[in-house]
Amino acid sequence: LICLGLEGTAEKTGIGIITDDGEVLFNKTIIYKPPLQGINPREAADHHAETFIKLLKEAFNVIDPKDIDLVSFSQGPGLGPSLRVSATAARALALSLNKPIIGVNHCVGHVEIGKLTTPAKDPLTLYVSGGNTQILAYVGDKYRVIGETHDIAIGNCLDQFARSCGLPHPGGVYIEQMAKKSEAKDENYLKLPYTIKGMDLSLSGLLTAAIKKSKELNKTDKSNETYTLEDVCYSLQETAFAMLTEITERALAHANKSEVMLVGGVAANDRLKEMLQKMCEEQNVEFYVPEKQFCGDNGAMIGWLGILQYKNGKITKMGDTKIMPNYRADMVNVNWIKHDDL
Ligand code: ATP
Ligand code: FE2
Known part of the structure; x- marks a missing residue:
């Protein structure tokens, strides 16, 4: 079966x-690549179409x-215009190939491709992306x-901070590079x-405060020391990742x-991995991160979840392929996990 x-769902096709x-x-x-102001949903959708x-x-x-037996697409969650283009492409493809179509949940797709490509069997998954x-x-x-x-999401928090100080997109990558150059180590950070x-957590207050700090670079903080954008x-990383x-x-x-x-895309970050690894060692549990191509958004994860659901008797009727921008993981009827396997 192929x-x-x-x-x-968002900025990646x-x-x-x-x-x-x-x-x-x-x-x-x-x-x-979004313009300076951030993702414009209509442009992202045009990007998908091309x-x-x-x-x-x-x-x-x-x-x-x-040789394709099945077409699978991410039905949600995500940005409406992007989802609509993906769903339309999937319908066109399924109809022209005369094959079944299946709409799947993007978040569950991340977990299942992770389980396929790492030794994880029944993990607690931290999914961090834009x-x-x-x-x-x-x-x-x-x-x-x-x-x-x-x-806001952690990736969005990093990207917005980066944008506010003129760093390129995707911001998380550049913030990580800058953070590695900081001399403000351990307890000594802002x-x-x-x-x-x-x-649960909240990140918008952190974002606002970090942006404010970055605008006051040449001033001193309470300890009377100057600090740099790297600091x-x-x-920002230390605080968000500790949370x-x-x-x-x-x-x-x-x-x-x-x-x-x-x-998720933020799983590329070395410092986040290091903190989680340490916590897992202390808790005596295994820690897994899929290889990069399966961490960020990708088509294989959508295809794989399509296969899991299809093999367990699910297909989506053409009339039910409408997008679901607020599709939560707990709305998915999980029919492919066998209790004996856990
Ligand atoms: P989703 O649709 O799942 O929300 P997405 O469109 O945001 O995903 P991903 O590839 O999963 O796409 O994630 C992109 C995010 O990952 C961006 O916010 C980016 O800044 C962040 N990111 C990428 N590399 C790093 C890194 N090394 N450190 C921190 N964040 C990173
Ligand atoms: Fe994602």
């Missing part, structure tokens, strides 16, 4: 082709379209959102708002899992 997965043995035959993404065609042409050089910040776990027959942000509540980047690590630790006890998996 499935072609289309991903286009992805096509993945994967077999029911979990062999990835094609997996490529193209990122939309790049789906480009990527499909490339994919069909690798595999004959006739549009999402959630802690997910399979509890009581569903993927539950055990913790989440009350406002105090910024640390806002967690149970297993603000470092402090993420603390809520993950709490969720771990709550969900009673023995593995932690980190997924």
Whole structure:
């Protein structure tokens, strides 16, 4: 069984082709570079419309379209205009190939590709990206959102901060580089708002405070020391990642899992991985991060979740392929996890 997965929930267009043995035959993404003001949903959608065609042409050089058995697409959550283009592309493809179509949940896709490509079996997943910040776990027959942000996602927080100080997109990458150059180590970093509540967190206060600090670079802080933009980047990372690590630790006890998996674009960050790794060692649980191509948004994860659901009897009727911008992981009927496997 071969499935072609289309991903286009936000700023990345992805096509993945994967077999029911979990062999990835094609997996490529193209990122939309937003203008200085940030993502414009309509432009992101136009980007998907162009790049789906480009990527499909490339994919069909690798595999004959006739060999595709199933078309899968991310039905939500995400930006309406982007989702609409992806759904339209998926419908057109399924109809022209005369194959079944299946709409899947993007967040669950991240978890399942992580489980396929790492040894994780039943992890607590910290999913951190430009549009999402959630802690997910399979509890009581569903993927539950055990913790989440009350406002903006961590990737968005980093990208907005970067934009405000003129760093390129995607900001997380450049903030990480700057932070590595900071000399403000350990306890010696700038105090910024640390806002967690149970297993949830809030990042907009932190973002506002960090931007304010970055505008006051030549002034001194309370300790009367001057600080650099590198120090603000470092402090922003330390504060945000400590919050993420603390809520993950709490969720771990709550969900009673023995593995932690980190997924999403922000999983590329070395410092975040280091903090989580240390916490997992202290808690005596395994820590896994999928390889980079399967961490950020990608088509293979959508194809793989399509296969899991299809093999367990689910297809989507053409009339039910409407996009679901607020599709939460806990709305998914999980029919592919067998209790004996856990
Ligand atoms: P989603 O649709 O799941 O919200 P996305 O469109 O944001 O995903 P991803 O590739 O999952 O796409 O994540 C992109 C985010 O990851 C951006 O916010 C980017 O700044 C962040 N990021 C990428 N590399 C790093 C890094 N090294 N450190 C921190 N953040 C990073
Ligand atoms: Fe994602």
